Amino acid sequence: MLVLKFIESMVQWSVIMKGIADVKGFLCGTGRGGIKKTEKPVDRDDVLVIVSETSATVAAVFTKNDIKAAPVKLSMEVVSSQDRVFGIVANSGNANACTGEQGFKDAEKMVKMCENLTGKKHFLVASTGVIGEPFVDRVEKGIEGAVKTLGAKSSSEAAAAIMTTDTFPKVAFFDGGGFSIGGIAKGAGMIDPAMATMLSFITTDVDIEKGLLQKILREVTDETFNAITVDGDMSTNDTVFILANGMSGIKIDESNCEIFVTGLKEVMGSLAYQIVKDGEGATKVARIIVEGALTKEEARKIARKIALSPLVKTAVFGCDPNWGRIIAAAGSACVGIDEGKLRLKIGDFLLFDGKRADYCEDDIYNYMKTSDEIVINLHIGRGNKSFEYLTCDLTCDYVRINAEYRT
Amino acid sequence: MLVLKFIESMVQWSVIMKGIADVKGFLCGTGRGGIKKTEKPVDRDDVLVIVSETSATVAAVFTKNDIKAAPVKLSMEVVSSQDRVFGIVANSGNANACTGEQGFKDAEKMVKMCENLTGKKHFLVASTGVIGEPFVDRVEKGIEGAVKTLGAKSSSEAAAAIMTTDTFPKVAFFDGGGFSIGGIAKGAGMIDPAMATMLSFITTDVDIEKGLLQKILREVTDETFNAITVDGDMSTNDTVFILANGMSGIKIDESNCEIFVTGLKEVMGSLAYQIVKDGEGATKVARIIVEGALTKEEARKIARKIALSPLVKTAVFGCDPNWGRIIAAAGSACVGIDEGKLRLKIGDFLLFDGKRADYCEDDIYNYMKTSDEIVINLHIGRGNKSFEYLTCDLTCDYVRINAEYRT
Numbered sequence: 001m002l003v004l005k006f007i008e009s010m011v012q013w014s015v016i017m018k019g020i021a022d023v024k025g026f027l028c029g030t031g032r033g034g035i036k037k038t039e040k041p042v043d044r045d046d047v048l049v050i051v052s053e054t055s056a057t058v059a060a061v062f063t064k065n066d067i068k069a070a071p072v073k074l075s076m077e078v079v080s081s082q083d084r085v086f087g088i089v090a091n092s093g094n095a096n097a098c099t100g101e102q103g104f105k106d107a108e109k110m111v112k113m114c115e116n117l118t119g120k121k122h123f124l125v126a127s128t129g130v131i132g133e134p135f136v137d138r139v140e141k142g143i144e145g146a147v148k149t150l151g152a153k154s155s156s157e158a159a160a161a162i163m164t165t166d167t168f169p170k171v172a173f174f175d176g177g178g179f180s181i182g183g184i185a186k187g188a189g190m191i192d193p194a195m196a197t198m199l200s201f202i203t204t205d206v207d208i209e210k211g212l213l214q215k216i217l218r219e220v221t222d223e224t225f226n227a228i229t230v231d232g233d234m235s236t237n238d239t240v241f242i243l244a245n246g247m248s249g250i251k252i253d254e255s256n257c258e259i260f261v262t263g264l265k266e267v268m269g270s271l272a273y274q275i276v277k278d279g280e281g282a283t284k285v286a287r288i289i290v291e292g293a294l295t296k297e298e299a300r301k302i303a304r305k306i307a308l309s310p311l312v313k314t315a316v317f318g319c320d321p322n323w324g325r326i327i328a329a330a331g332s333a334c335v336g337i338d339e340g341k342l343r344l345k346i347g348d349f350l351l352f353d354g355k356r357a358d359y360c361e362d363d364i365y366n367y368m369k370t371s372d373e374i375v376i377n378l379h380i381g382r383g384n385k386s387f388e389y390l391t392c393d394l395t396c397d398y399v400r401i402n403a404e405y406r407t
Numbered sequence: 408m409l410v411l412k413f414i415e416s417m418v419q420w421s422v423i424m425k426g427i428a429d430v431k432g433f434l435c436g437t438g439r440g441g442i443k444k445t446e447k448p449v450d451r452d453d454v455l456v457i458v459s460e461t462s463a464t465v466a467a468v469f470t471k472n473d474i475k476a477a478p479v480k481l482s483m484e485v486v487s488s489q490d491r492v493f494g495i496v497a498n499s500g501n502a503n504a505c506t507g508e509q510g511f512k513d514a515e516k517m518v519k520m521c522e523n524l525t526g527k528k529h530f531l532v533a534s535t536g537v538i539g540e541p542f543v544d545r546v547e548k549g550i551e552g553a554v555k556t557l558g559a560k561s562s563s564e565a566a567a568a569i570m571t572t573d574t575f576p577k578v579a580f581f582d583g584g585g586f587s588i589g590g591i592a593k594g595a596g597m598i599d600p601a602m603a604t605m606l607s608f609i610t611t612d613v614d615i616e617k618g619l620l621q622k623i624l625r626e627v628t629d630e631t632f633n634a635i636t637v638d639g640d641m642s643t644n645d646t647v648f649i650l651a652n653g654m655s656g657i658k659i660d661e662s663n664c665e666i667f668v669t670g671l672k673e674v675m676g677s678l679a680y681q682i683v684k685d686g687e688g689a690t691k692v693a694r695i696i697v698e699g700a701l702t703k704e705e706a707r708k709i710a711r712k713i714a715l716s717p718l719v720k721t722a723v724f725g726c727d728p729n730w731g732r733i734i735a736a737a738g739s740a741c742v743g744i745d746e747g748k749l750r751l752k753i754g755d756f757l758l759f760d761g762k763r764a765d766y767c768e769d770d771i772y773n774y775m776k777t778s779d780e781i782v783i784n785l786h787i788g789r790g791n792k793s794f795e796y797l798t799c800d801l802t803c804d805y806v807r808i809n810a811e812y813r814t
Contacts, residue, residue, distance in 0.1 A: 067738030067746050098734055098746055100762045131731025132763055236735045310717075311809055318810030324538025327505055328643045331474030339474050339505055355507045356539055395810075396803040402718055403725030403802075 018173035019155025020182035024205040025053040025247035028158040031145020033138040035093030036129060047142030048090045048161040050201060051118055051150055055084040056245035057207075058124070059214040061221045063238035069097035070107040070135075071125040072237060078111075078124055083210045086120035088201055088241055089113075091142060092162045092186070096127040096135045097236040106135040113140060117147040126199050126239045128186060129164055159184035162199055165401060166278055172270035174263035179206045179248040181263045185271040187278075200225065200240045200271055206260060207246030212253065216261055217242050224268040227300075228276050228390040229307050240268075276390045281397030285373045286316050290330075291386040292343075292379040298335045299380075299387035305333045306376065306389070313394035319368035321361060323351040330378055341381030346374065425580035426562025427589035431612040432460040432654035435565040438552025440545040442500030443536060454549030455497045455568040457608060458525055458557055462491040463652035464614075465531070466621035468628045470645035476504035477514040477542075478532040479644060485518075485531055490617045493527035495608055495648055496520075496550060499569050499593070503534040503542045504643040513542040520547060524554040533606050533646045535593060536571055566591035569606055572808060573685055579677035581670035586613045586655040588670045592678040594685075607632065607647045607678055613667060614653030619660065623668055624649050631675040634707075635683050635797040636714050647675075683797045688804030692780045693723050697737075698793040699750075699786040705742045706787075706794035712740045713783065713796070720801035726775035728768060730758040737785055748788030753781065 021028040030045035060079045062072050078085065089110050096103045107125050114123045127135075146161075159169030163186050170185040187198030221240060242264075252260045276285050288306045293299035306312055309329040315322040323344055330337060344352040347367045351357055368374055428435040437452035467486045469479050485492065496517050503510045514532050521530045534542075553568075566576030570593050577592040594605030609624075628647060649671075659667045683692050695713045700706035713719055716736035722729040730751055738744060751759040754774045758764050775781055 064741055065735060065738040066741055066744045067734050095731070098731060098759070098763065100747070131729075131735060132759070134763070236731075236738060310805070314806050314809035317806065320810065324502070324505060324643075327474050328472060328538060331472040331643060334471055334473055337473045340507070352505070352539070356505065356541070394806055396806045398717070399721050399724065399801055399803045399806060402721035403727065 017154060017156050017171060018182065019159065019171035019184050020050060020201060020203040021153065021155040021158060022173060023180045023182040023203040025245045026182070026203040027051045027053070027151040028153040028155065029146040029148065029150035030153050030157055030161040031142040031149065033091065033140070033142025035091055035136055035138050035142065037133060045142070045157070045161040046091055046093045047139060047146045048158050049087060049114060049143065049146035049150060050158065050203065051087040051120065052203070052243055052245040054245050054247060055086055056243035057083060057210050057213055058085045059210060059217045059242050060124070061217060061240045063235055065236050067098065067236045069095050069127060069237040070099055070103035071096055071127045072239060073104060074107045074111065075124045075126065075239065078122060082122050085122040085124055085243065087114065087118070088124045088126065088243070089143060090126040090162050090199065090201070091139050092128050092164050094127060094129040094133055094135055095131045095237050097131040099132070099135055103135055110139060110143060113143045114147065117144070124241050126237065126241070128162060128199055128237055131236060155182060155184060159186065162186040165280055168278060170271050170274040170278070172267040174267050176259055176263050179204065179250045181267050183267040183271050185275060187275040198235055198238055198275070200268070202240070202242040202264070202267060204242065204244045205246065205248035206244050206250050206252045208244045208252040212257065213242060213244055216257065216264060220261065220264045220268050224265065224272040227388065228272045229304070273390060276392050279392035280401045281395040281399070282392035283395055284316055284371070284393045286391050286393065287373060287375045288389040288391060289375065289377045289386065290380065291377065292381050292383060293385040293387070294383040296385045296387055299385050301333045301335055302330045302337070302378070302380065303387050303389035305329045306378070307391035310394055313391065316368070316374055317393035317395050319365050321346050321351060321364035321368065326376060326378065327352065330380070337380050337382070343379040343381065345377040347371070424561060424563045424578060425589065426566065426578035426591050427457060427608060427610040428560065428562040428565060429580060430587050430589040430610040432652045433589070433610040434458050434460070434558040435560040435562065436553040436555065436557035437560050437564055437568040438549040438556065440498065440547070440549025442498055442543055442545050442549065444540060452549070452564070452568040453498055453500045454546060454553045455565050456494060456521060456550065456553035456557060457565065457610065458494040458527065459650055459652040461652050461654060462493055463650035464490060464617050464620055465492045466617060466624045466649050467531070468624055468647040470642055472643050474505065474643045476502050476534060476644040477506055477510035478503055478534045479646060480511060481514045481518065482531045482533065482646065485529060489529050492529040492531055492650065494521065494525070495531045495533065495650070497533040497569050497606060497608070498546050498549060499535050499571050501534060501536040501540055501542055502538045502644050504538040506539070506542055510542050517546060517550060520550045521554065524551070531648050533644065533648070535569060535606055535644055538643060562589060562591060566593065569593040572687055575685060577678050577681040577685070579674040581674045583666055583670050586611065586657045588674050590674040590678050592682060594682040605642055605645055605682070607675070609647070609649040609671070609674060611649065611651045612653065612655035613651050613657050613659045615651045615659040619664065620649060620651055623664065623671060627668065627671045627675050631672065631679040634795060635679045636711070680797060683799050686799035687808045688802040688806070689799035690802055691723055691778070691800045693720070693798050693800065694780060694782045695796040695798060696782065696784045696793065697787065698784065699788050699790060700792040700794070701790040703792045703794055706792050707796070708742055709737045709740045709744070709785070709787065710794045710796035712736045713785070714798035717801055720798065723775070723781055724800035724802050726772050728753050728758060728771040728775065733783060733785065734759065737787070744787045744789070750786040750788065752784040754778070
């Protein structure tokens with residue numbers, strides 16, 4: 001997770017526009033289906049098609065939710081039966097979840113359309129938006145438009161086509177010197193990390209075997225997308241796809257994969273950070289660092305409890321250095337922490353060191369008030385393992401957005 | 408949990424004032440210590456003393472949080488070493504948590520003062536309020552005042568003395584015909600049921616052996632206080648005390664305890680309902696009923712996921728029958744539910760029956776808009792076990808209350 005520290009600068013998304021479309025051999029196209037049921041048509045593209053010029057090795061991580069959307073079910077079949085695919089088709093505006101057999105047929109139709117229009121075989125599919133609305137034929141118009149613009153759309157335009165309540169497109173890029181990794185993601189609400197988070201598509205031009213790619217993707221997901229939370233709600237559609245088309249000519253195997261893993265962490269870490277930064281209604285990111293644990297899993301448990309606590313999240317919103325809530329949340333993980341061994345800092349300010357420390361509340365208030373990112377560091381004095389979690393504050397706007405989402 | 412259904416009417420707290428002070432041999436007194444650190448003194452009593460004329464069998468349930476407040480630690484010692492006690496001393500305005508050795512001494516001092524002033528030995532102690540503020544001597548003035556008014560204070564006045572962000576005192580009473588059970592509780596935020604919830608004190612005049620009383624208290628707690636949530640935050644101070652002084656002359660044992668268990672469920676169920684109804688910022692109670700589970704634990708897991716989901720809670724606030732969020736939350740329990748077997752109702756309206764049902768959204772909106780309590784019923788088609796959970800909506804006021812709590 002430390003990798004996240006030095007990539008904060010990458011979050012200036014308006015500056016950094018390189019992403020999936022800037023990796024050798026990958027083409028993006030977007031189209032407008034008008035998928036979301038609204039009084040007047042939504043004025044932006046809502047279908048994305050990504051195609052690789054040559055077939056690409058595929059790996060994926062899916063939601064663990066019992067209720068899986070139709071595109072998740074179909075893509076799981078594709079990933080388990082195919083080593084290589086040619087592309088991805090995705091839409092926003094409708095999640096195609098809880099839509100039964102018809103939803104599955106609709107997802108298949110999206111894939112078949114892409115295959116027919118591009119003449120290439122094996123596409124993955126993903127959808128995001130409202131759950132439970134019947135899926136719509138209007139997606140077909142969007143796919144046609146997307147295929148027509150293949151190669152003409154930028155990574156940011158690709159990311160924008162899968163936005164729902166997002167306020168900015170999420171794009172990241174890593175230049176490995178000879179190879180590259182690009183990524184896009186969407187997500188702002190219903191974000192919780194029991195697996196992936198909402199949608200993220202990664203492209204790379206390395207040549208890599210499927211099993212290794214899957215292993216690396218799973219590991220990096222655990223330290224990036226699975227270490228963030230906005231609201232603790234696990235989605236039915238969470239999906240991460242990675243496509244490796246080998247066009248850089250660089251072969252990655254167990255012996256030399258370190259640089260690739262570093263790059264992937266950077267890309268996925270940046271996307272994860274951007275998702276939290278764009279958390280529904282959020283005004284601040286909170287970085288929860290738990291240190292001094294016996295195991296990484298213990299540190300993760302505590303960090304997650306703090307990151308999920310509405311009382312901590314509202315205190316961050318209120319710039320209130322209410323450390324009692326942080327310690328209470330940590331204790332609720334029930335791993336056996338001892339009050340007398342705890343050491344808690346907010347930013348550089350020591351608030352608790354076995355007992356209440358001597359600090360000036362106004363100074364900490366000012367730090368919280370003037371910082372976009374609040375660092376909460378809890379040392380539990382049990383061992384030397386650590387874990388870092390990203391969350392955002394809980395604001396009135398979160399409530400407003402979600403009380404009014406559909407109306 | 409079905410017992411909660413017929414006690415909703417008891418929630419008209421302004422009508423039903425009978426509680427702990429109305430049980431034979433129990434006296435309540437309250438005093439004003441001015442414990443909470445505020446610019447101008449709080450204009451209400453903040454110390455409660457409960458005394459039994461004869462000694463009373465004791466049982467208790469405490470928070471499972473690793474970080475336990477000083478009064479919790481001290482009361483745990485008392486309950487484990489004594490079968491019978493004479494009373495309870497409690498304060499609001501300061502939780503006496505994360506206060507180290509000094510906090511423990513302060514809790515002991517509260518107990519000793521009560522013992523000296525009443526001439527009776529063995530008191531339990533409980534505190535609620537801000538975590539981590541040094542405890543204050545001002546509590547002594549409050550205890551003196553409370554002991555002076557013993558017998559003169561009503562159950563509602565007793566409950567009011569332990570309020571923090573509560574907007575009404577929580578009181579309940581059961582008349583067993585010959586014996587009675589009274590209860591009070593406090594709690595509105597930092598409510599989550601991994602054990603008890605905040606503070607609740609129960610008095611009864613039955614004669615019962617400690618082991619049986621403890622067993623019954625634990626069981627009833629699991630079905631009442633442990634089946635509610637406001638914000639998923641587990642407190643450092645959660646405590647339920649029950650004192651049985653035997654003064655009714657009625658002996659309760661394994662053979663005849665059914666009526667006593669029923670009464671206790673009614674009292675604790677009513678208090679639990681009142682806590683959710685008074686959830687910080689809440690405008691509505693949501694009753695989550697999960698049926699058709701293989702085990703009660705499975706039903707509880709799913710009900711809890713739905714009850715904790717911010718997206719479900721904001722949808723309830725917005726009167727939005729957004730059943731996709733409910734099903735997604737249920738699926739996130741990962742117990743293995745199958746979309747095709749789900750049957751979901753909101754009130755009497757069927758929304759999903761293996762697939763989206765045919766319903767009129769406006770009708771459901773109107774039901775939600777005009778109801779103080781929203782019933783969400785999910786049948787998962789796996790077995791015949793069920794569980795019921797109470798939660799409240801998530802509103803802007805919750806955020807406002809907790810972003811500004813201390814300032």
